[in-house]
Amino acid sequence: MKGRKINLEGANCGIARSLQVVGDWWTLLIVRDAFRGYQRFGEFHKNLGLAKNILSARLKKLVQQGIFAIEAHPDSLSSPRYVLTPKGEKLYTVLVALWQWGEENCFEPGEMDTEMVDTIDGAPIKALQVKAADGRLLGPRDFRLASRLSSADA
Amino acid sequence: MKGRKINLEGANCGIARSLQVVGDWWTLLIVRDAFRGYQRFGEFHKNLGLAKNILSARLKKLVQQGIFAIEAHPDSLSSPRYVLTPKGEKLYTVLVALWQWGEENCFEPGEMDTEMVDTIDGAPIKALQVKAADGRLLGPRDFRLASRLSSADA
DNA sequence: TCGATGGGTTTCAAAATTAAACCGAAGGCT
């Protein structure tokens, strides 16, 4: 995946396309921090501890791809702020999914000391669930990929 | 992120932990293909077009981390099969989230010709939604990270 | 037995990541 390219097979797949955008090391952590309220280069840098040139490259790429927009703070010529665009904000579902999977599968019970809570009432948010069109809960093997056009697939 | 390590700050975060496991290039595509039914080294290799040494390294890591298990096909000494463990299968929510984000944000309207459908009735699955404990729909800015222990945070 | 597959490992070049040094602009202080 050297040149940020994926073979053609995958390019037609939503997952592959998403990963082309946010599959880089650090990228989703930068986005996560943006949700935490970070906006400035130095904030991301200090919090994540990644090399500045890499952060610079990632932010540049993310701005190009419309995940972040640069806000050149209007009231002064101060340093640029990187703010999530609506497209970037929509990644929250991905972050929640990763958070939940990590919480369930990558921590000792009771090890994790933070949680995602509802801003309004402070209650933990509900676990994400994959559901069928009619609302049935779907498990890991209850869905498949199907061709939308042409014949109704096998 | 060179040595597959994340700084301490992030290590306490479910997202960071998840990415330590599945944040590598190719990894989630390998998992995706596993959901498609691929099990053999050569299948992943041919379909993804990644270098064999990298595939080898990824599979090894994923097996170690309990995402895949090796099934040494019982009825013969044939080649190993890489099958998802329950832990690996639970990644489907992450894949669905990435799929949906990609579909909405990385394709021209009508460009994508596949979809995720319910195995039972073939209907497209419902869009994932982040919800509050009480069922309210939560938007990108309607949640935050909170400390679980100690004082009730600011 | 011979060639072809499958499933890797080894090797080496190309590319990405890193840490650290450097740089210019803006702000604060005296």
Add this chain to the structure above:
DNA sequence: AGCCTTCGGTTTAATTTTGAAACCCATCGA
């Protein structure tokens, strides 16, 4: 004004990772 610090990067050089291709070996089929 001069000086120092901070911020937001870029540049450079060393280290890692990745990728492509070559190679290995066990099994399979004829």
